[in-house]
Amino acid sequence: MFERFTKDARAVVVQAQEEARALRHDRVGAGHLLLALTSVEGTASRALTVHLPGFDGLRARVRTEIDGLDPDALASIGIDLTAVREATEAAFGEGALDGRRPKRGHLRFTPEAKKALELSLRVALKNGHRFISDGHILLALLMLTKSAPVRALSSSGADLDALAATTLGEITTEAA
Numbered sequence: 001m002f003e004r005f006t007k008d009a010r011a012v013v014v015q016a017q018e019e020a021r022a023l024r025h026d027r028v029g030a031g032h033l034l035l036a037l038t039s040v041e042g043t044a045s046r047a048l049t050v051h052l053p054g055f056d057g058l059r060a061r062v063r064t065e066i067d068g069l070d071p072d073a074l075a076s077i078g079i080d081l082t083a084v085r086e087a088t089e090a091a092f093g094e095g096a097l098d099g100r101r102p103k104r105g106h107l108r109f110t111p112e113a114k115k116a117l118e119l120s121l122r123v124a125l126k127n128g129h130r131f132i133s134d135g136h137i138l139l140a141l142l143m144l145t146k147s148a149p150v151r152a153l154s155s156s157g158a159d160l161d162a163l164a165a166t167t168l169g170e171i172t173t174e175a176a
Helices: 007-022 030-039 043-051 058-067 071-076 081-092 111-126 134-143 148-155 160-175
Strands: none
Touching: 007 030, 007 111, 007 134, 030 043, 030 058, 030 111, 030 134, 030 148, 043 134, 043 160, 058 148, 111 134, 134 148, 134 160, 148 160
């Protein structure tokens, strides 16, 4: 399957591992794939920019979904999670609040991330494409309706159907 990945899609997979390491996570999840899609210039980042200009707050929302911390619940008892995280990371580095050391070497993918990569192949084949681009990965993530990426995109105000249509349009244009 990976032989079908475009340069951008391969860069997303590598960047997802870096995102997981930076957050001191021991596995690469679907949320890390979305963070990588915002970092790697390509079809997906262009489509995301149309629907979420500047990706306002998306990184924080994805982290919230990955970490499982509820900033609203904490705020109700007087704790500003963003301020705590910023102060901790300023002093000790990104991901320090998690209390884990960054893992070196290969990071394994969660079942959900593996499913997203598998679905990207299915999306490509369904649309008659012989390659898998970063756009296919984004479309696959959007298919995982209960995933951290979808929850983060929805809470950011993205119209998921419009995002999928824009992404597919970009891929189709590239394939022509």
